[in-house]
Amino acid sequence: MTTSSRQQDWLSRLLDMISVKGRLELRCTYGAPWQVVYEDSEPGEMPYHVVMRGSAILETPGLGAQQRLQAGDVLLMLHGSEHVLHDGSGITPPQASYRDELNLVVSENTGDGEPLEMLCGRFVIQPPHDRFIRDYLPGRLIVRTASQPSDTQTHPQLTHLLALMRQESLVASLGGNAMLDALSTALFTMTLRLASESADTPVGLLAMAGHPRLAPALTAIFNDPARAWTLPELADLCNMSRATLIRHFQDKVGKSANAILTDVRMTMAANELTSTTLPTEAIAEAVGYQSVAAFRRAFTQRMGMTPGDIRRSKHLVATQ
Numbered sequence: 001m002t003t004s005s006r007q008q009d010w011l012s013r014l015l016d017m018i019s020v021k022g023r024l025e026l027r028c029t030y031g032a033p034w035q036v037v038y039e040d041s042e043p044g045e046m047p048y049h050v051v052m053r054g055s056a057i058l059e060t061p062g063l064g065a066q067q068r069l070q071a072g073d074v075l076l077m078l079h080g081s082e083h084v085l086h087d088g089s090g091i092t093p094p095q096a097s098y099r100d101e102l103n104l105v106v107s108e109n110t111g112d113g114e115p116l117e118m119l120c121g122r123f124v125i126q127p128p129h130d131r132f133i134r135d136y137l138p139g140r141l142i143v144r145t146a147s148q149p150s151d152t153q154t155h156p157q158l159t160h161l162l163a164l165m166r167q168e169s170l171v172a173s174l175g176g177n178a179m180l181d182a183l184s185t186a187l188f189t190m191t192l193r194l195a196s197e198s199a200d201t202p203v204g205l206l207a208m209a210g211h212p213r214l215a216p217a218l219t220a221i222f223n224d225p226a227r228a229w230t231l232p233e234l235a236d237l238c239n240m241s242r243a244t245l246i247r248h249f250q251d252k253v254g255k256s257a258n259a260i261l262t263d264v265r266m267t268m269a270a271n272e273l274t275s276t277t278l279p280t281e282a283i284a285e286a287v288g289y290q291s292v293a294a295f296r297r298a299f300t301q302r303m304g305m306t307p308g309d310i311r312r313s314k315h316l317v318a319t320q
Contacts, residue, residue, distance in 0.1 A: 010205075010215075011196075013222040015189060017267045018129040022048075022184025024121040026105050027169045030096065032087035032113025036120070041080030044130045046123040048187065049075045049085065052166050054116035057088040063139045072146035072162070074191050076123075079139040080130075087114065102172035103180055119169060123188050128303045128310065132267055136253070136260075138202040143191050154194045161190055208252040213238050217245065217257060225264045226288040231257060266302040269295070273311045280307050 008016070028036065038047055049056075049069075056069045060083045068088075069075060077083055086093070096109040125133065145159050165183045168176055196206040208214050216237040221229065234257055235245040249257050265287040272283045284295035300306050305313070 007219070007223055010218045010222040011189070011192065014132075014205075017264070017271060018125055018132060020123050020125050020185065020188050022121060022123045022181060022186075022188055024104055024119060024165065024169060024180040024184050026107055026120040028096075028107045028116065028118040028120060030087075030107075030109045030116045030118075031111030032116070033089045033091040033093040034096070034109055034111055034116060035084065035086040035093045036118075038077070038083050040082045041077070041122070043080070044125045044127045045080050046125070046133070047077045047080065047083075048121055048123060048184075048191075050119040050162055050165065050187075051075075052117040052119060052162070054114055054118075055088075056085045056116060056118065058140075058142075059084045059086075060140050067142060069142070070144070070146055072144065072159070074143045074145070074158075074162070074187070076141040076143075076188070076191055077139070078137045078141055079134050081139055083140070085118075087111075087116065089113070103176040104169060117166075119165060121184050123184070128270060128305070129267060131303065132263060135255070135263065136205045137192075138204060138206075141191065141195055141202075143194050143198075145194075152194070152197050154190065154197060158187075158190045158194055161186060203252065203254045205253060208249075211248065211252060213240065214245075214248055214252070217249075218260075221257065221261050221264055225261060225268060226286060228288060229257070229261060262298060263302060265289075266299055269299060269307070270303060270310060273307050283307070 028034075041047060051069045051071055051073045053071050055071070058067045058069055058075060060066075060077070060081060063081060069085075094110050096107050098105055098107050143158070145155065145162065161183060165180065165187070168179050168183065173179070192206060195201055201207045205218075208218060217234040220227075220234065220237055231242045231245060235242045238245060240248075245257065249255065249260075253260065269283050269287045272278055272286070273280070280296070281292050284292045287295070289295035289298070296307060303310060
């Protein structure tokens with residue numbers, strides 16, 4: 001397997017496996033009234049928005065009540081769901097105009113109300129790894145840098161990152177597009193990290209990150225998924241009983257430790273199937289399966305396609 005033996009925290013290991021890439025696409029400069037509408041994204045695409053100045057009303061059908069976003073807020077639509085951002089006035093907005101600049105598109109309107117400055121882009125992850133995002137991260141994630149406690153190192157880091165993104169978006173610098181994409185990719189990791197430090201993180205992997213007693217089990221699963229971990233072994237790593245471990249995983253993640261272990265194994269296997277020519281038997285053994293038939297069943301159930309299907313689909317994309 002093409003994995004490192006060096007120990008990493010679980011989030012670093014996850015991002016190694018699913019390889020999220022970011023790109024900044026749009027800088028919006030509006031005066032109220034204004035509105036931005038996003039339909040459901042293509043599989044593997046996750047829009048993001050950063051409010052740099054002013055405020056915005058967010059509506060996300062089926063994902064909770066509307067929210068007001070303020071300057072310094074970061075919104076990640078991790079399931080690619082439809083959403084609407086607007087000024088909240090209810091007035092029909094004028095048509096926005098778009099013009100191409102060297103490294104991004106600028107959108108403006110003729111509104112003369114409260115001004116808004118917002119950066120919009122998307123994160124891209126190759127299917128089928130978008131399934132992991134949908135299962136373990138919330139549909140929408142809002143991080144508020146202006147109101148977040150400043151006693152963590154992540155808060156000033158994210159604040160500085162947003163300032164650098166804005167600065168890069170305002171000037172046509174050499175290498176600007178590469179810089180904006182790199183900063184966008186860093187934004188994904190930094191936003192997840194700060195969200196994990198919040199007291200009201202929704203159920204999922206980020207909620208577990210805020211409970212350091214569980215970190216040894218999660219780190220063990222991500223760093224050595226081929227091992228036949230048992231619940232007593234994972235509980236011992238966390239210095240808690242088996243029953244307590246089970247309860248914490250269900251309360252914080254909404255899934256069992258065994259389910260996470262299987263999902264990590266299948267994610268690693270998908271990478272090997274699409275990036276190497278190793279036989280399925282070798283990949284199955286490398287992710288902890290002695291039976292190829294059992295591996296194929298687990299993979300098909302988790303990924304929605306057989307190991308052969310995913311390998312062929314990747315080959316077709318590469319030859320097109």
